[in-house]
Amino acid sequence: MTHDLFDKFDNIITEYKKLAEGGDLNPFTVSMDAVISPTEAIINGKKTILAGTNNYMGMTYNQECIMAAEDALRNFGTGTTGSRVLNGTYYGHKKLEETLKDFYDADHAIVFSTGYQANLGVISTVAGPKDYVVIDADSHASIYDGCAMGNATVVRFAHNNPEDLEKRLARIRRKDPDAGILVVIEGVYSMLGDQAPIKELATAAKKHDAFVLVDEAHSIGVFGKTGRGVAQEQNVEHLVDFTVGTFSKSVGTVGGYCVSNHPKFETLRLVCRPYVFTASLPPSVVASATKALELIKDSNLRVKLLENSMRLNKGLANAGFNMGTTGESPIAAIIIDDKQTAIGYWQNMMKEGVYVNLAVPPATPNGLNLMRCSLSAAHSFVQIDYMLEKFIAVGKKLNVLS
Amino acid sequence: MTLDTTEILDQICELVAPFNKKGVTITADTTFASDLELDSLSVMDMLAAIEDHFDVTVPLNILPDLETVGQVAEAIKRILDEEN
Numbered sequence: 215m216t217h218d219l220f221d222k223f224d225n226i227i228t229e230y231k232k233l234a235e236g237g238d239l240n241p242f243t244v245s246m247d248a249v250i251s252p253t254e255a256i257i258n259g260k261k262t263i264l265a266g267t268n269n270y271m272g273m274t275y276n277q278e279c280i281m282a283a284e285d286a287l288r289n290f291g292t293g294t295t296g297s298r299v300l301n302g303t304y305y306g307h308k309k310l311e312e313t314l315k316d317f318y319d320a321d322h323a324i325v326f327s328t329g330y331q332a333n334l335g336v337i338s339t340v341a342g343p344k345d346y347v348v349i350d351a352d353s354h355a356s357i358y359d360g361c362a363m364g365n366a367t368v369v370r371f372a373h374n375n376p377e378d379l380e381k382r383l384a385r386i387r388r389k390d391p392d393a394g395i396l397v398v399i400e401g402v403y404s405m406l407g408d409q410a411p412i413k414e415l416a417t418a419a420k421k422h423d424a425f426v427l428v429d430e431a432h433s434i435g436v437f438g439k440t441g442r443g444v445a446q447e448q449n450v451e452h453l454v455d456f457t458v459g460t461f462s463k464s465v466g467t468v469g470g471y472c473v474s475n476h477p478k479f480e481t482l483r484l485v486c487r488p489y490v491f492t493a494s495l496p497p498s499v500v501a502s503a504t505k506a507l508e509l510i511k512d513s514n515l516r517v518k519l520l521e522n523s524m525r526l527n528k529g530l531a532n533a534g535f536n537m538g539t540t541g542e543s544p545i546a547a548i549i550i551d552d553k554q555t556a557i558g559y560w561q562n563m564m565k566e567g568v569y570v571n572l573a574v575p576p577a578t579p580n581g582l583n584l585m586r587c588s589l590s591a592a593h594s595f596v597q598i599d600y601m602l603e604k605f606i607a608v609g610k611k612l613n614v615l616s
Numbered sequence: 617m618t619l620d621t622t623e624i625l626d627q628i629c630e631l632v633a634p635f636n637k638k639g640v641t642i643t644a645d646t647t648f649a650s651d652l653e654l655d656s657l658s659v660m661d662m663l664a665a666i667e668d669h670f671d672v673t674v675p676l677n678i679l680p681d682l683e684t685v686g687q688v689a690e691a692i693k694r695i696l697d698e699e700n
Contacts, residue, residue, distance in 0.1 A: 351660065361676065368676040370660055385673050389699060576657055 272592025273466025
């Protein structure tokens with residue numbers, strides 16, 4: 215009897231079925247019937263506040279971005295039907311890369327079709343068979359997958375721990391004094407919103423002649439004087455060799471990028487498979503991303519965003535919730551003791567008209583079950599107070615709050 | 617100092633103990649996924665403790681080949697032999 219290829223997923227199927235038991239709402243199948251604004255949608259016929267979209271700047275409905283996208287759609291069509299190296303590089307792609315270079319004051323910028331592919335491509339390509347990639351334990355899946363796709367030796371260090379990184383780099387150097395080493399960290403870790411101590415981590419890396427890649431996916435737009443991210447906020451951009459990011463959060467569309475001052479950086483266009491062997495971004499996406507970057511640079515939306523986050527975080531903490539976040543990032547996450555309660559909590563919040571993220575292991579660190587919100591500068595205080603009211607009501611109903 | 621495989625195995629059994637939430641008897645044949653019911657992240661945390669104890673690098677690349685406690689002991693033995 216041959217194996218059914220899908221038998222290996224039986225445990226996952228069983229777990230997944232449990233999600234649906236509590237009612238008709240399932241976090242993996244819920245869909246939006248209509249979207250009203252960056253912060254509101256119609257779900258199952260009900261007007262619902264979107265509390266976990268990572269739409270930090272509310273750029274998805276920015277009028278200038280929409281107009282730029284409409285223009286590009288009319289003038290350049292719905293898609294490129296080509297890879298960046300075969301028919302798929304238009305004026306707009308070049309302009310977006312110029313805009314990124316200006317945004318980061320960097321020599322080189324390469325645009326990828328998603329943020330996931332940016333990490334996949336850069337990590338798997340720059341670190342070859344004789345090199346090492348050293349990653350934070352709590353890295354995003356795209357970083358782990360970039361390691362899995364490449365041929366480098368992969369080493370993991372304890373989350374945000376410079377001493378642990380230093381120890382592991384020293385071990386590598388003891389064995390392999392000449393190897394190329396790439397250290398990969400994230401500016402902001404998305405589940406709990408904590409920032410990397412880039413200065414300490416990058417200093418440890420530089421002590422051992424390692425390159426440093428910082429993924430600013432959740433921090434572009436949010437941190438730094440001109441919104442470049444945590445490295446700018448911490449005034450340590452000179453220690454960073456590669457900055458990766460996404461257009462799918464603060465920038466309000468989809469796509470990824472990597473910027474660098476490395477003199478040979480442009481070579482990636484020839485050798486990076488996730489860049490070469492995929493279709494390039496549609497012109498409308500490229501145009502709205504370009505416009506959004508221009509707006510983000512000079513915007514004070516980050517101030518409003520962090521005010522919003524602090525209001526929700528403080529409100530939840532004052533109500534007595536066990537918080538995983540402090541309000542210093544756009545994330546607000548309540549720690550729920552067990553997964554079944556977390557699922558029930560999520561379903562109850564949906565019924566109350568608030569769409570939050572149900573985040574459970576292995577997407578979360580330390581086995582945590584989270585009710586995760588990502589705030590937007592587009593949220594009003596009225597919406598935040600409504601979320602707060604519903605979190606408290608459901609918390610009491612489920613005995614999460616005493 | 618050169619450790620033999622039995623000594624390495626004994627030390628690894630001690631390092632695995634804090635991850636043995638189910639209280640099973642740990643032998644060379646104990647599997648991480650089925651017997652100890654560890655997810656991939658816990659296995660990586662356990663490996664970090666083992667790396668530090670023996671002061672070696674255990675690349676994540678070999679993780680798919682490490683299903684049992686005994687296989688980890690063999691891997692550590694191999695890595696220690698290579699370094700000496």
